[in-house]
Amino acid sequence: MAESSSSLPPLCEKISYKNYFLRTVDLTILGLLFSLLLHRVLLMKQRDNVWAVAFLCESFFTFVWLIITCIKWNPAEYKPYPDRLDERVQDLPSVDMFLTTADPVREPPILVVNTVLSLLGVDYPANKLACYVSDDGCSPLTYFSLKEASKFAKIWVPFCKKYNVRVRAPFRYFLNRPTVTESSEFSKDWDMMKREYEKLCRKVEDATGDSHWLDADDDFEAFSNTKPNDHSNIVKVVWENKGGVGDEKEVPHFVYISREKRPKYFHNYKAGAMNVLVRVSGLMTNAPYMLNVDCDMYVNEADVVRQAMCIFLQNSILNSNNCAFVQYPQDFYDSNADELAVLQSYLGRGIAGIQGSLCAGSGCFLSRRVMYGISLDDLEDDGSLSSVATRNYLAEKNLAREFGNSKEMVTSVVNALQRKPNPQHSSLTDSLEAAEEVGHCHYENQTSWGKTIGWLYGSTTEDVHTSLGIHSRGWTSSFISPDPPAFLGAMPSGGPEAMLQQRRWAAGMLEILFSKRSQSPSSCIVYCLPIVYSTTLPYFPR
Ligand SMILES: O=c1ccn([C@@H]2O[C@H](COP(=O)(O)OP(=O)(O)O[C@H]3O[C@H](CO)[C@@H](O)[C@H](O)[C@H]3O)[C@@H](O)[C@H]2O)c(=O)[nH]1
Numbered sequence: 001m002a003e004s005s006s007s008l009p010p011l012c013e014k015i016s017y018k019n020y021f022l023r024t025v026d027l028t029i030l031g032l033l034f035s036l037l038l039h040r041v042l043l044m045k046q047r048d049n050v051w052a053v054a055f056l057c058e059s060f061f062t063f064v065w066l067i068i069t070c071i072k073w074n075p076a077e078y079k080p081y082p083d084r085l086d087e088r089v090q091d092l093p094s095v096d097m098f099l100t101t102a103d104p105v106r107e108p109p110i111l112v113v114n115t116v117l118s119l120l121g122v123d124y125p126a127n128k129l130a131c132y133v134s135d136d137g138c139s140p141l142t143y144f145s146l147k148e149a150s151k152f153a154k155i156w157v158p159f160c161k162k163y164n165v166r167v168r169a170p171f172r173y174f175l176n177r178p179t180v181t182e183s184s185e186f187s188k189d190w191d192m193m194k195r196e197y198e199k200l201c202r203k204v205e206d207a208t209g210d211s212h213w214l215d216a217d218d219d220f221e222a223f224s225n226t227k228p229n230d231h232s233n234i235v236k237v238v239w240e241n242k243g244g245v246g247d248e249k250e251v252p253h254f255v256y257i258s259r260e261k262r263p264k265y266f267h268n269y270k271a272g273a274m275n276v277l278v279r280v281s282g283l284m285t286n287a288p289y290m291l292n293v294d295c296d297m298y299v300n301e302a303d304v305v306r307q308a309m310c311i312f313l314q315n316s317i318l319n320s321n322n323c324a325f326v327q328y329p330q331d332f333y334d335s336n337a338d339e340l341a342v343l344q345s346y347l348g349r350g351i352a353g354i355q356g357s358l359c360a361g362s363g364c365f366l367s368r369r370v371m372y373g374i375s376l377d378d379l380e381d382d383g384s385l386s387s388v389a390t391r392n393y394l395a396e397k398n399l400a401r402e403f404g405n406s407k408e409m410v411t412s413v414v415n416a417l418q419r420k421p422n423p424q425h426s427s428l429t430d431s432l433e434a435a436e437e438v439g440h441c442h443y444e445n446q447t448s449w450g451k452t453i454g455w456l457y458g459s460t461t462e463d464v465h466t467s468l469g470i471h472s473r474g475w476t477s478s479f480i481s482p483d484p485p486a487f488l489g490a491m492p493s494g495g496p497e498a499m500l501q502q503r504r505w506a507a508g509m510l511e512i513l514f515s516k517r518s519q520s521p522s523s524c525i526v527y528c529l530p531i532v533y534s535t536t537l538p539y540f541p542r
């Protein structure tokens with residue numbers, strides 16, 4: 001249980017879900033399985049093919065059962081208390097929210113728009129938030145839709161805050177009509193918002209079929225003669241929160257990025273896009289925390305950022321800045337994904353009870369310093385860099401070698417490592433030139449990006465790969481699973497997709513087994529067990 005160093009109640013607590021009845025059942029089943037194996041061994045005399053198959057199957061079954069029992073032995077989860085946040089923390093940290101999209105056909109812009117609106121509307125000071133969208137499809141339609149979304153956000157976000165709306169993705173919110181007892185002012189506002197949202201949908205839809213708007217607006221010039229896999233870097237500040245007055249100050253910064261792509265370069269899929277987002281956001285807002293969200297997921301609970309901050313900040317109040325990331329489970333609204341839910345509650349809670357959860361990608365808040373490769377040994381008790389680490393990390397020559405040749409990037413890394421904000425620019429657009437430089441496809445050549453810094457490359461499961469790197473540097477992680485779920489996504493469709501996911505987990509397992517990064521054998525086992533388990537789960541009778 002988390003204890004507070006002061007007399008104030010803690011921001012979060014570790015809740016244990018130990019269940020002695022279930023433990024007894026598991027042990028009994030294990031005992032039965034072992035006696036079955038013993039029985040088989042005693043029958044060894046009649047060794048034949050049938051005996052061999054039966055023995056193999058039962059051994060495997062016992063092995064899997066043992067793994068399951070190990071994982072669920074000590075399940076735990078963190079419970080945040082966001083209501084206590086304002087009382088305990090005067091100045092909330094900034095958060096950069098990253099969203100990736102890759103294909104305007106498979107991931108229709110209205111889907112991305114909803115994800116963005118749910119992010120822009122979260123319950124957190126708007127001047128502490130920035131939303132960065134990476135578009136690997138280099139689609140003017142996506143950019144157009146995002147621009148329209150930012151206009152709509154100026155009425156949508158204040159509406160959500162005024163009426164304390166929980167689900168801030170409009171397509172979900174407008175599925176249900178408000179009850180008749182609601183005040184007439186609310187009903188009027190609700191109808192107006194619904195009309196505006198329908199207008200937005202229509203605009204996006206109309207733009208899909210017709211591209212005359214492309215030529216009419218200079219803002220789209222950057223997209224002319226581009227192909228998704230062959231174009232230069234495009235960075236656009238869609239909306240900048242300049243404080244200001246009225247509703248406009250409620251909408252966070254909003255930036256669109258389509259990183260440079262060339263046919264000859266390998267772009268490392270989502271991991272490559274995430275690393276560009278880390279760099280561009282480092283130059284613009286350099287928030288100490290970042291959020292990773294896929295474009296087909298939306299925020300289902302307006303409090304997500306505050307909940308995650310409870311975990312990070314409770315750790316720093318206790319002078320143990322050791323939390324690298326906070327993972328929310330992924331839930332799906334268009335599928336009866338029981339398997340995934342079971343898997344996540346075992347994986348998430350089980351491993352959280354052992355040494356911290358796995359990073360599952362979407363729905364994960366991460367600390368920027370951790371992504372910059374800092375090890376827990378490099379920090380003093382108060383979270384500042386130790387003098388040895390300061391000498392090693394902050395030498396300009398080392399930084400340029402690791403983080404690339406952009407001077408602005410190096411300065412932003414120094415600031416992030418020392419937990420200082422970037423010097424105040426008069427506008428986000430002042431960083432555009434530097435931002436374009438760090439998005440070039442050759443920027444990462446000869447640097448540590450993808451090797452020890454940021455999302456790690458060379459893996460189909462870059463998120464598991466990343467968390468392995470993080471844990472081997474001593475960091476822990478947390479798993480929070482609020483009810484109702486905090487992030488919801490669309491299932492990619494069953495069948496072949498689900499099979500592909502299975503193969504990814506299997507690939508992840510092999511990679512972890514043979515990875516040089518897994519320094520301690522125990523952490524290797526802790527990671528392998530659930531993955532072996534998760535690959536076998538669908539075939540396992542429940
Ligand atoms: O070249 C690419 C490919 C994908 N994406 C984006 O990456 C996200 C995830 O890709 P998807 O193919 O939808 O993977 P999923 O299997 O649905 O996602 C799971 O697997 C990913 C990689 O292992 C994790 O990062 C995710 O969080 C996890 O939900 C999507 O937003 C894509 O738009 C890119 O930006 N660029």
Ligand SMILES: [Mn+2]
Pocket residue numbers: 294296492
């Ligand atoms: Mn997906």
